[in-house]
Amino acid sequence: DGGITQSPKYLFRKEGQNVTLSCEQNLNHDAMYWYRQDPGQGLRLIYYSQIVNDFQKGDIAEGYSVSREKKESFPLTVTSAQKNPTAFYLCASSASSGARYGYTFGSGTRLTVV
Amino acid sequence: QQQVKQSPQSLIVQKGGISIINCAYENTAFDYFPWYQQFPGKGPALLIAIRPDVSEKKEGRFTISFNKSAKQFSLHIMDSQPGDSATYFCAASIGGQGGKLIFGQGTELSVKP
Numbered sequence: 331d332g333g334i335t336q337s338p339k340y341l342f343r344k345e346g347q348n349v350t351l352s353c354e355q356n357l358n359h360d361a362m363y364w365y366r367q368d369p370g371q372g373l374r375l376i377y378y379s380q381i382v383n384d385f386q387k388g389d390i391a392e393g394y395s396v397s398r399e400k401k402e403s404f405p406l407t408v409t410s411a412q413k414n415p416t417a418f419y420l421c422a423s424s425a426s427s428g429a430r431y432g433y434t435f436g437s438g439t440r441l442t443v444v
Numbered sequence: 445q446q447q448v449k450q451s452p453q454s455l456i457v458q459k460g461g462i463s464i465i466n467c468a469y470e471n472t473a474f475d476y477f478p479w480y481q482q483f484p485g486k487g488p489a490l491l492i493a494i495r496p497d498v499s500e501k502k503e504g505r506f507t508i509s510f511n512k513s514a515k516q517f518s519l520h521i522m523d524s525q526p527g528d529s530a531t532y533f534c535a536a537s538i539g540g541q542g543g544k545l546i547f548g549q550g551t552e553l554s555v556k557p
Contacts, residue, residue, distance in 0.1 A: 372547040
């Protein structure tokens with residue numbers, strides 16, 4: 331079945347550590363996105379990529395980094411510069427770069443700072 | 445101007461009732477308005493979407509009403525069922541801006557049996 335796989339489902343990070351969240355899709359979608367979900371704040375865009383080897387900052391990119399070396403993969407690194415990283419992280423993809431094609435979301439990674 | 449404001453934050457409806465969630469926006473360049481449904485521990489899934497040249501779109505028990513002049517749109521869930529209990533997000537996008545969606549704050553719907 332085609333879809334998006336996010337791993338791990340739960341992740342714990344110590345203060346000062348960098349962690350990387352995995353996102354893999356087998357939908358042959360060109361565009362991929364990372365959102366952060368916090369209670370009462372909806373989904374906020376961190377980074378997005380319309381094509382391999384290219385990506386743009388979203389609204390809350392500070393403290394995060396991404397890469398897009400393969401069409402299928404769009405990993406997100408939460409760096410130690412992100413002061414409040416505890417959240418639910420969602421990866422999504424869409425055909426071409428059109429939201430009207432519909433986003434397919436993964437099941438998310440819940441990151442907790444310990 | 446890029447915000448989408450959603451209300452209410454939470455909603456409790458009796459089984460068989462009508463659930464109504466409202467969204468408002470400022471940027472008139474938005475040209476696509478989807479609604480997403482999210483169950484606990486899962487990613488959101490596209491429920492229904494509308495474009496600004498249409499005032500209403502219905503799919504089964506779900507209807508989007510769109511008021512272009514007021515810059516508002518709403519989701520109506522008719523004959524609400526306990527299985528509809530989820531978080532609902534409205535969103536908006538501008539064609540050509542990377543397809544990125546701007547999401548509302550979300551509404552947690554609980555349908556009581």
